[in-house]
Amino acid sequence: MELKAKEARKMSEQELRERRKSLMDTLMKERASRAMGGAPHNPGKMGSVRREIARLNTVMAERGIKR
Secondary structure, three states, rough: OOOHHHHHHHOOHHHHHHHHHHHHHHHHHHHHHHHHHOOOOOOOOHHHHHHHHHHHHHHHHHOOOOO
């Protein structure tokens, strides 16, 4: 389930950082599997993960939280 910006704004700074790190790890694994020539289990997953990371980055920027 995708995280909405409204929900992200309710999260604490620590929760934002942890969620972003988790998503970055997921994205790295997806990119690695694609680079090795494997077919992705869910082709749209990379796009949704990237969008969610962007939402978190936006909320963090609004608050002035450094990455």
